[in-house]
Amino acid sequence: MPTISCSERDLLALIGEELDRDRLLSLLPLAKASFDGEEDGKLRIELQDTNRPDLWSCEGIARQIRARLRGALPAYPFFRARPPRAGGRIEVDAGLAAIRPIVGAFIARGVRVDEATLVQIIQTQEKLCEGYGHKRREAAMGVYDASAIAFPVRYRAARPEEARFVPLGFEEPMTLEEILREHPKGREYRRLVEACPRYPLLEDAAGTVLSFPPIINSRALGEVAVGDDNLFVEVTGHDLQVVALVLNIMACNFADRGWKIVPITAVYPYDTAAGREVTIPMDIACTLEVPLAGINQALGLTLAGKEVRELLRAYGVAAQLKPRGIVRATAPAYRADYMHPADVIEDIAICRGYDGFAPLMPAAFTVGGLAPSTLFADRVRQELVGYGFQEVFSNVLMSREEARTRLRIDAPLVEIENYVADTYAVVRDRLLVSLLRVEAASTKAQYPHQIFEVGEVAVYDEAAVHGSRTEDRAAALMASGEAGFSDMHSYLDALMYFLARDYRLESRDAPFAIEGRAAVVRVGDKEVGVIAELHPEVLTAWGLEAPAAYFEINLSALA
């Protein structure tokens, strides 16, 4: 979830009303935002909705609150503006179709950039491109001083060793290849382009490089400073919807601060989702038709059509009432999250305020209960506590060394490919390991030790659909100067008696047991467990100071 910081003053100025702190915080839920404290005199605000990038900025939060306070739709005339005359254009090369096909841009002018705005531009750019744009893969943004650019701008596919320019942060011209190799941003993002034979490049009509998208801007044009009042904002990516959404959000953010937005048209030699001439900002608004009855049923209310229309409007959504009780809701062009009527219904609920709903107890009668496997497992737990065994409860992730080497076992088990620490790298396939982990940490605890665990293990099994079986197991271990096979045999015998299972032991050595002091437990023709006196080498490997014997039963096979 993105977290942004913004100044309270700036936020209130954008909302356009003087609100005290409590009132301001009480309005944050409208933007699925929560106050996360203050830092350096700024508010830290966490945004919940990963599908609403328009809210990930001071301007976006203010916009959502402003709509509610004014009950009116914000006006962004540029979404319906006519394409500009030739000049403010981007010409796209055919070669980009297979590399990074989409580019879009607009110009914002008329206000001077101040320090606060600059910080917000950079923050929003980072949230949109790193978060929503999947680390620049789907959206990479450049902001430039438009006054220095000679239009039309050209978006072309350049050979890695051919094009040269001075990237931000460096003094000398470098080829695109050198940038990927030596520039910190080049190293960070090169995976996005290095597989391509040619790289994307933005140049102006005079041949001056704007940037090497999605890597780095040029020093010549790609550096915005306080005082600039004419900005060129450009985004490249793969999906026109995403590129347009990001630019629409940026355009609205500038407009909210009083900037005038001038659209730019990109001209493609290939087809895009919106044809070969695409003007940005672009109206990508999505309209959904929702029956009023469905809204009321989902919310448990009896709202009139007009109330729904007003609530949607106060949430920034244009709504029309159609015949036969249909509500036509059109999301604003800075949102792309309308996928289903349910999304419209949530907007109505949020705008109305969750605290305005009276909770209602579901009245239907249902019979509750634990799963049969849990009931059986709980029975076994009760038995073992009664026999004098202390219950333990463990993590099921552990190191391979614990689950294998220290038990002298070498069978496959469920391993994690992308583990973070090798102490949490495999899933236990027997409870013995968990019991030994307790013993290893408890050599100072008064003996005798009698411990048990009932819990899940994942047993590697190539024949199983998921390559493993999850089993409920019960295992008990005794450690003391006198502990031995026959002690645990007595407890196993009692357990099987009270569970009413006829069992027999069949002598079979186990790698972790003393030779001749291990057996498998059989019920009918099924092997359901193991009983063993642990081998001194195993005890030593675990750093244990007392002899130990144990049994382990597969409850899933026994139930």
Add this chain to the structure above:
Amino acid sequence: MDIETLARGLHPLEIRVLRACPERGEAEEKQVRSEAGLEEGQFRRAVQWLLSKEIVAVVREEVVETIRLTELGKAFAAKGTPEMQLLARAAAMPGLTVPECTAGFDLPEEEVRAAFGKLRKLDALRIAGGGVELNQGADIGPFERVSALIARLAGQAGAALAALPADEQETVRSLVHKRMRAKGVFYLERATNLVFALTAAGAEVRAKAFALGLRGEEVSRLTPEMLRDGSWRGKTFRKYSVDFAPPRRVLARRHPYREFLDFVKSKLTSMGFVEMRGPLVECEFWNMDALFMPQFHAAREIHDAYFVKAPTHAARLEPDFLAQVAAAHENGGESGGRGWRYTFDRERTRRLVLRTQGTALSARQLGLGALVPGRYFAMARCFRPDTVDATHACDFFQCEGIALGEEINFRTLLGLLALFATEVAKAEEVKFVPAYFPFTEPSVEAHIRHPRLGWIELGGAGIFRPEVTYPLGVKAPVLAWGLGLDRMAMVALKINDIRELFSRDLDALRTRRLELELY
């Protein structure tokens, strides 16, 4: 406690000590003990008890030093000290060479050599011309005195050092730590001899005990023999001091965190929820795809799920809803929505992961056929790649569930959460704020005012998107919820480190208790 209660509560050993105590004045430990006829251990225990009850008080502690002969000392006593033997040999056979003179004693060689050296140094023996000679004029008094002292001590078990004349005391001290000798001739044992006296209250207790006829012969333990032969009749049983701290016993108990989870489970079943169970190793299909999390979703990247190394993919999907779920992602399918609009990866959906959320079980339940109306819950072990510390676990429990029914709507969703808040979390107040989950719309987060923790998040919930339910064949509204229990569990267990929920320390497990009234 009053005098009579104290008197009646006296242990027979205590009474025997009191009987041996003088009524007034000081009592010396050793004397009292021999008079009471008690073994040292019994006696010391009884005195400790009397001291703790302030029936007697310590007047002072005397250090008593007792001398005993060591093994070497005993050998000297039997055969004479090496000094005296050397003097005797030199007198009887003058002119022996040094080796001749020192050989043949049944004593450690180094003792004999040391004795010879000492005698030469004091000029009692001289080496002149042919050999060793006795100096008749030398003072051999000290050697004779040591020899006599050793002989005297040989007859006794030990002697009080203080009882010896001053010069002998000095001799003993010098021979205890004698250099060059592996073992000294004497042991010096230091023991403290307690000198105590009855306190004023103690004198009354003693008098009372005697007046009550307590003789220290009351029956302490009722034995099976006494029951069998009836010999308990006519006997008095000693009265116990019932407020003595009992010894700690090592007992077997349920694990306190499981006890907490058991409690929550019992609450949920009492509210009509049926438990769901499922595999630890899950495929992305049930873990994410069936929940309408797009395959490009940020929460599906490498750092948000543990991927299984081998086999990497499920052999097949069971039950098989692939076509329906893929359609929901691509174009909404029959759900009435337009979908995420991308090409669903039918290979990736079988990718195996360790279950990251309990909601996977809810999805499975819908696919397997859930009752309408119906309520389900799971206490599911889940996994997320995380660096483990006091507040982060990579292997933890989630409590999640669903409720199905034609009556399910946004208000009944809040109603059920309010019920959880009072029943499970004992909250005094609950408030609801908008939230986001990819699989629910509307979504809500419930915050509760906890009596100890203040406002905390109880959990998230929402109504499953039709893109989740329709592909799995469920047309009725489904409410999905998840509760965050760990903080409440930690309060009830009085721990601050999340790792201690799964503590491996047996001592901690044996003593940690669950205080359900705390959370």
